Amino acid sequence: MSGNESRVQAISQIVNRKLMPAQPPKRLEDMWATDVFNLSKMQASLPKSIFKSVKNTVQTGQTLDPSVADVVAVAMKDWAISKGALYYAHVFYPLTNSTAEKHDGFISVQSDGSVISEFAGKLLVQGEPDGSSFPNGGIRSTAAARGYTAWDVTSPAYVMETDNGMTLCIPTVFISWTGEALDKKTPLLRSIAAMNKAATRVLKLLGNTEVAPVNSSCGSEQEYFLIDSNFANSRPDLLLAGRTLFGKPPAKGQQFDDHYFGAIPERVQVFMQEVEERMYRLGIPAKTRHNEVAPGQFEIAPFFEAANVASDHQQLTMTILRNTAKKHGFVCLLHEKPFAGINGSGKHVNWSVGNATQGNLLDPGDTPHSNVQFLVFCGAVIRGVHKYGPLLRAVVATASNDHRLGANEAPPAIISVYLGSQLEDIFEQISKGGIKDSQGRGIMNLGVETLPIFVKDAGDRNRTSPFAFTGNRFEFRAVGSGQSVSGPLVAMNTILADSLDWIANKLENDLANGTELSAAIQTVLKEVMDEHGAVVFGGNGYSEEWHKMAEERGLANLRTTADALPVLKAGYIEDLFQKTGVLTPVELESRYDVYAEQYLLAIEVEAKLVGSIAKTIIYPAAVRYLSDLSSTIAGLKEIGIELSKTTAEKVATLVKSMMDTASKLSDALSKHDFATTEDHMQYASQTIRPLMDEVRQYADALEGEVADDLWPLPTYQEMLFVK
Ligand code: ADP
Ligand code: MG
Numbered sequence: 001m002s003g004n005e006s007r008v009q010a011i012s013q014i015v016n017r018k019l020m021p022a023q024p025p026k027r028l029e030d031m032w033a034t035d036v037f038n039l040s041k042m043q044a045s046l047p048k049s050i051f052k053s054v055k056n057t058v059q060t061g062q063t064l065d066p067s068v069a070d071v072v073a074v075a076m077k078d079w080a081i082s083k084g085a086l087y088y089a090h091v092f093y094p095l096t097n098s099t100a101e102k103h104d105g106f107i108s109v110q111s112d113g114s115v116i117s118e119f120a121g122k123l124l125v126q127g128e129p130d131g132s133s134f135p136n137g138g139i140r141s142t143a144a145a146r147g148y149t150a151w152d153v154t155s156p157a158y159v160m161e162t163d164n165g166m167t168l169c170i171p172t173v174f175i176s177w178t179g180e181a182l183d184k185k186t187p188l189l190r191s192i193a194a195m196n197k198a199a200t201r202v203l204k205l206l207g208n209t210e211v212a213p214v215n216s217s218c219g220s221e222q223e224y225f226l227i228d229s230n231f232a233n234s235r236p237d238l239l240l241a242g243r244t245l246f247g248k249p250p251a252k253g254q255q256f257d258d259h260y261f262g263a264i265p266e267r268v269q270v271f272m273q274e275v276e277e278r279m280y281r282l283g284i285p286a287k288t289r290h291n292e293v294a295p296g297q298f299e300i301a302p303f304f305e306a307a308n309v310a311s312d313h314q315q316l317t318m319t320i321l322r323n324t325a326k327k328h329g330f331v332c333l334l335h336e337k338p339f340a341g342i343n344g345s346g347k348h349v350n351w352s353v354g355n356a357t358q359g360n361l362l363d364p365g366d367t368p369h370s371n372v373q374f375l376v377f378c379g380a381v382i383r384g385v386h387k388y389g390p391l392l393r394a395v396v397a398t399a400s401n402d403h404r405l406g407a408n409e410a411p412p413a414i415i416s417v418y419l420g421s422q423l424e425d426i427f428e429q430i431s432k433g434g435i436k437d438s439q440g441r442g443i444m445n446l447g448v449e450t451l452p453i454f455v456k457d458a459g460d461r462n463r464t465s466p467f468a469f470t471g472n473r474f475e476f477r478a479v480g481s482g483q484s485v486s487g488p489l490v491a492m493n494t495i496l497a498d499s500l501d502w503i504a505n506k507l508e509n510d511l512a513n514g515t516e517l518s519a520a521i522q523t524v525l526k527e528v529m530d531e532h533g534a535v536v537f538g539g540n541g542y543s544e545e546w547h548k549m550a551e552e553r554g555l556a557n558l559r560t561t562a563d564a565l566p567v568l569k570a571g572y573i574e575d576l577f578q579k580t581g582v583l584t585p586v587e588l589e590s591r592y593d594v595y596a597e598q599y600l601l602a603i604e605v606e607a608k609l610v611g612s613i614a615k616t617i618i619y620p621a622a623v624r625y626l627s628d629l630s631s632t633i634a635g636l637k638e639i640g641i642e643l644s645k646t647t648a649e650k651v652a653t654l655v656k657s658m659m660d661t662a663s664k665l666s667d668a669l670s671k672h673d674f675a676t677t678e679d680h681m682q683y684a685s686q687t688i689r690p691l692m693d694e695v696r697q698y699a700d701a702l703e704g705e706v707a708d709d710l711w712p713l714p715t716y717q718e719m720l721f722v723k
Contacts, residue, residue, distance in 0.1 A: 004709040007718065010230035014722055020328055022270045026277065033283035035083065037076050037157045045075040057153045060213055061193070064153050069121030076157055077106060077119035080168035083159045087167045088119065090127040090149040091312075092174035093184040094134040095594045097484045099315045100174075102129040102149075103167060124170065125151045135597060137590025139180050146177035152185060155312045158282050162323075171312050180587050184486035187582050188308055191493035192216060194580040195353065198500035199377075203358060205507045206373055207517070212356035216493050217473075219304030220314050220485050221288075223345035224321055225296050225333040226268060228722065231714040232331035236613060241606050242335035242482070243400065246613060246696055248703040249341040250717035260293045265723050268298065271328040275300070278320050284313045293409075294343040295720040304350060304473075307493070311486045314347075318482075334482040337403035339716060340696075344404035345481035349488050352473035353377065353496065363472040369426050369438040372521055377496075379528040380503055381474060382417055382427070384495030385467055386532035388576065389415035390556045390567040391495065392467065392476070395487040397564035397595070399602035401480035402685075406559060408542050411466035411478045413564070414550045414557045416537040418465035424538055430522070431529035464541030494582050503528075561599050562681035568592040596677045603684040607669055610692045614662045617712050618699050622655045625706045651705050658698035665691040 039058065043051050050068045057064045080088065089101040104127075108118035127149040134147075149172035159166045174183035181187055192215060199214040232238045237245040254260075264272065276286045285303035292299050300321070305313065318334060325332035337344035354360040361377045368374055385392065392415045396405070406412045419427065422439045429435045462468050466478040479488050503524055510520035534553040539546060550557060558564040567573060569592055577583040583591070629648040636643050668687055674680035703711060 004711060006234055007711075007714055010228070010234065010714060011718065011722055013230045014228050014329075017329060019267055020270050022273060023277075025273065028280065031277055031280040033281070035159045035161070035281045036283040037079055038283060039156075041079060042072070042075065045079060046071060054153065061154070061196075064125075064151075066121075066125070069125045069151075071121070073119045073121045073124040076124065076168065076170075077117065080159055080166070081106065081117060083166050085159050085166040085168045087165075088123075089167050089169050090129065090151075090172040091169045092129075092149050092172045093312075093315060093484060093486065094174065094182065095137075095184065095591065096135065096598065097482060099319060100129075100134065101167075101169065102127065127172065129174075134174075134182065135594040136176065136182050137593030137597075139176050139178070139182065139586065139590045147174060147182055148177070149174050152189070152308070154189075154306075155309050156283065160282075161278075180584065180590070184484050184490075185308070185311070187490045187587070188311060188486045188493075190582045191490045191497070191580070192307060194497040194582055195493040195500070198497040198504065199353060199355075199361070201504040202376060202380075202500045202507075203373070205504055205511070205517075206376065206521075208358060210357050212358075214353055214355040214361070216307040216351060216353045216489065217304045217360075218307045218310035218314075218485060218489055219302060219350040219473075220310065220479075221299055221301040221346075221348040221350070222314070222317060222321070222334075223292050223297060223299045223347065223481050225294070225335075225338050225345065226271070226298065226325060226330040227296060227333060227338075227719050229326070229329050229331050231719045231722075234714055235719075236617075237606075237609055238331065238333070238338070241602075241609055242333055243338045243403075244340070244716070244719075245606060245610050245692070246618065246699045246703075246713060247340065247716045248700040250715070250720065252717075252721075254294045254342055260291060262291045264289070264291055264298070267328065267723065271324060271330065272298070272300070274327070275320055275324045278324065279317065282313075282316060282320075284316060292343070292345075294339070297343065297345065304352075307351070307489050311484065311489060314485045336398075336400040336480040336482060337407075339720070342716075342720070343409045344407070346404065346410055346477060347479045347481050347483060347485065349476040349479045349485050349492075350470070350473050351476060351489065351492050353493075360472055362469075362474070364423065367438050368423060369429070369435045372518070375426070375430070375435075375525060376503060376521060377500075378419075378423065378469070379427075379430075379525045380496055380499035382535060383502070383528045383532045384492075384499040385415060385417050386535035387499075388491070388495045388573070389535065390558060390564070390570075391491050391573055391576070392478070392488075393556065393558045394564045394567040395491045396476075396478045396480055396483065397558075397561040397599075398480055398483065399561060399599045399606075400482060401478075402560050404480065405478055411464060412541050412547070412557070413478075413559050414541070414547070414555050415466050415478075415535070416541065416550065416555060417474075417535050418462040418468040418538055419536055420462075420469055421538065423469060424536060427525075427529055427533070427536065430525045431533055433526065434522070462538065462541070465537070466541070490582060494576060494580050497580050497582075498576055560685045562678070562685035565592060565596055565599065565681065566678050568595070593677070596681055599681060600677075600684055603688055604669065607665055607688050607692055610695050611662050611666050611669075613713075614658055614695050614699055618702060619655065619659060621710045621712045622651060622658075622702050622706055625710050626651055626655070628707070628710075647705060651702065654698050654702050654705065658695055658702065661691060661695045661698065665695060 050071045053065045053068045056062045087103045087105050089103045091101045094100050106117040106119050107115050109115050152171045155171035157170045160169050173186045176182050196214045200211050203211045272289050279286045287303040288301045290299055321332045352360055352362045364374045365371045404410045425439050468475045476488050506524045507520050574585050577588050633643045
């Protein structure tokens with residue numbers, strides 16, 4: 001079959017495919033959390049005292065009383081079995097952005113050969129998956145493989161339905177035999193604890209007598225692409241790298257903006273409905289869905305939840321999106337830049353902190369200038385983002401996100417804070433030495449009698465900012481679509497903990513010296529603005545001027561992962577994580593090693609693919625075309641017709657350039673003697689990547705010359721527009 005035949009066949013499969021019938025929507029109440037062993041199910045099945053103990057741990061973070069585990073385990077098992085589960089799994093989150101699980105049966109063989117279902121407390125609380133193949137950055141040698149999973153009581157267990165039946169899933173942390181964190185959950189829990197401690201200190205200093213535990217909240221908007229699997233399966237680059245390494249932009253891209261917020265295609269709507277139903281059953285509050293900017297691109301966002309639960313739910317959401325897509329004949333691409341020249345996908349991580357007694361601590365209220373509590377917490381964020389901006393850049397640094405950041409569709413690699421005009425004005429008043437008032441919110445009169453008059457938000461949105469205040473939370477917009485939200489949440493909680501501690505120290509000192517509270521607060525906020533105000537920026541983050549201005553302000557512009565990841569090795573970052581107790585130096589270093597290795601591997605895999613696709617798929621198509629052309633030209637010449645050789649010459653030149661560059665790339669890949677990992681990363685970013693791009697340029701130019709019926713790869717036009 002020639003390339004084009006397989007393309008034609010794919011198109012006909014898609015056009016003639018029978019739509020999966022949409023199930024009539026169920027009532028939310030009938031679906032909600034049916035598959036979750038949540039507090040209300042525990043209450044129904046546990047003795048009162050046991051339930052109280054578990055609830056205490058979940059709600060106030062108190063250490064779990066070990067004696068309750070056996071009772072909870074039995075209730076959990078009975079519930080899971082009633083849902084059809086035969087197996088349970090400790091679910092954990094290794095450093096790869098993926099979700100890992102090891103399944104064990106409830107089966108227990110008795111001495112007489114009969115079997116019973118059994119699940120003891122110790123199996124609930126602790127597991128020992130070997131897991132030696134997970135990257136650990138040298139913390140464990142493969143020989144010393146012992147790693148433990150430990151039950152995270154604060155994230156509810158659930159049953160997960162797959163084609164193989166139901167499995168009871170227990171969220172856990174994953175640690176080494178020596179006690180070091182090997183996963184993304186452990187530091188997240190520690191960062192929440194550190195932030196809680198520092199926030200409580202500040203809240204008490206501000207005069208609050210009753211202070212409930214402070215937690216962070218997260219609501220993440222997930223962007224993704226859906227591509228028909230008939231196309232995706234005939235593109236090795238999509239299958240192995242999750243993005244197209246070749247492909248000429250179609251005549252029509254996203255320039256008409258006709259996909260953004262447009263009517264959701266029927267087939268996609270059916271898919272979304274199933275995704276949402278599965279999410280609801282797992283207690284994940286899916287809330288919004290819409291078409292995104294690029295053709296074939298969509299977004300889903302849940303209602304926000306406590307950061308730890310939100311992070312687990314985000315992992316589940318990615319799994320559900322991928323699995324459900326398969327059932328509907330799609331491949332769900334969570335890569336940050338699947339198609340060159342078309343907007344990529346991000347994950348906006350909305351983040352705030354608050355508690356049951358003081359509420360959302362980042363809610364400015366109607367008169368923010370007089371809301372001291374808000375100003376202190378917001379000031380703490382400003383300081384943190386300035387002082388640790390490079391860390392925020394480092395936690396979103398991946399090979400795939402590099403294609404998106406700074407590409408005028410996503411925030412630049414320069415980390416700044418957008419406050420909106422009202423807050424910017426207030427913080428400017430603070431740096432001038434006194435706060436007087438808040439700008440009014442203004443009334444919007446639409447000039448049409450039948451339309452309501454409405455009050456404007458205090459600040460506009462700024463989609464060019466990587467870190468924007470959006471009314472009652474910050475939105476970290478530089479996070480990649482395929483990433484776990486945990487790393488960004490750890491960074492935000494930790495820098496906030498550090499800033500709040502710094503503020504608490506200052507306040508304590510001033511108060512001890514007899515300064516009045518309000519004067520002490522003004523002083524500390526002024527110091528924040530004097531030292532860190534440079535990070536506040538309300539203009540166009542995509543513009544050239546900002547790049548220049550940011551440099552003058554001393555803000556780092558870490559363009560690539562190779563530039564950004566080494567930040568994790570800096571002394572001040574090590575200090576930050578050590579003093580907050582979030583990561584030990586050994587744990588931090590191991591993370592650097594793992595992330596650097598993943599970066600190098602990602603580029604290596606792609607580079608190899610570029611070489612093999614160029615040589616074995618594109619080259620044969622191009623020479624077939626050349627052979628057609630040359631015999632036609634020769635044949636015509638025999639009967640006295642001169643056909644121009646321009647196309648043949650052009651194709652021949654492109655083929656030669658493509659193959660020469662592919663050889664150069666393959667030579668470049670054989671270099672292995674690097675003094676340091678940093679050198680290796682720079683080499684990947686500065687030498688390998690440009691060579692890959694160059695091969696692609698020739699190949700994409702060939703796509704514009706070679707006869708369409710010989711072109712072997714599904715085109716951008718087909719993948720993005722054939723529905
Ligand atoms: P938009 O596209 O306008 O930014 P969306 O409604 O798509 O907004 O997503 C906003 C996300 O922010 C949602 O997940 C929402 O629940 C979440 N969110 C709202 N308030 C808070 C808050 N106080 N803390 C954390 N997340 C929040
Ligand atoms: Mg948003």
